[in-house]
Amino acid sequence: MTDAPSTAPQNDSRTAGHGADLTDGAAADAGVYGNAVLLAGRSRGAYLQLPVLLLAASADVGAFLQVIELVMRRQSQRVVLMVVVGFTATVLCLAHLAGSFLRGRAVGERSGRHLAAWTCLAVWVGLGLVAFWVRLVVHSEPLTGAVPNFSADALPATAAEPDLSSVLPSAALFLALYLATGVVAAVGGYLTSNPVRAAYVRALRAYRRATEQAAASAGAYTGAAAYQRMQLVAGQNAATARDVEQQRRRAFAEDLKQYARVLVAQRAQDPAVTDALFDRPGDRPSANGSRFTRQAPTTTSPIPGASS
């Protein structure tokens, strides 16, 4: 394993701050839930219950459809389907929650999971019994004066003397299917429930998001710092460009002076004037920046060996 994060508490975190909050509930049962092997993820068998649950849910939809249609004969098919799907989701969720709460109860968790588990189980059993009773006693044939809805006086009106020998097998089959799918959901919830691992997965997800966000903001900060440096360098370059441009213009002015002298010499057509106008090696630059300042004519001829 790698070294712990630098910001991780060096002391026991259960004594203060978030650590204390974490340990008040589920963490107290870490000795039961805690298993480092679980951090590797769920087994493939745990994921196998998902398609099984989906198939069971589809079977429940078919079974509940027959029941709901018995009491909602005048409702549209869409409304009946919505009720059936909602009923299926409710009973499966109740069974799953009951399994999860029973798992928590089995490992000694507190926080009212005991009551919640039995409440879910009671509601789930009650819904199943009601559906079984409807399937058993309500005829599918329309009856005079029947009001096929959930109103309190509707069911007695639709009820007739049931022929138990004909409806009991299908009702029993419905009940068996209801119990089977509920047990599948409850056992799945019981076996896969692990709040400590779920908390670890949430913490890991939050850590990944925080890492990505911190990386992004660090990159943005560095980009902003680079932009500021670019502005500073641009300012320095601008000052340099100003100096260079001024030097270039001064140099052009000197070139322009020479050009003017050439033009003057061309008009004068006089060697003496021409000689006096142009500079020779050794001329010193003037103090005001002019490179070509006339000096007193030298007595030495520029031609070696010749005298003026």
Place this chain on the structure above:
Amino acid sequence: MAWWRPRRDRRVAALGGLPVRTGRRAAEHEIVPFTPAPLDEAAARREIEHIVAGLAPHAVDEATGHILDGLIDRWADRWAGDVDLQFAAYQAGAAYRADGAAASLAQHHVLRGHDQRRLAQSEFVLAAALADATGRAPSTVGRRESA
């Protein structure tokens, strides 16, 4: 959560801050170089030619051959002054951009600090969750087991 950053951008901007630019966008900020207006050298040469053409052929001798130097020096002073004026105008915009860069950097500094604190807290939470999941105290999670 790619949608989070634009939302935070909008919130920060709505509070009066600068739009937060990230990564490549930050590197694509505008850098304006100082480019003075070019000098019309051809026009200056034509002006000199015009002046010299106006002189009498024998109006210049050895002593008065540099009669245009003073004029050209004044031109050079004016040209240099033009560069100074353009540079002063450039500096106004450059100072604005530099201050904007400093403000953006300060804003990113604060946001980065927030994200780093959040990362530190999430590391703390992760260590506690790991301790719960493994049944060990947080101080020992992630440490190498001593022999």
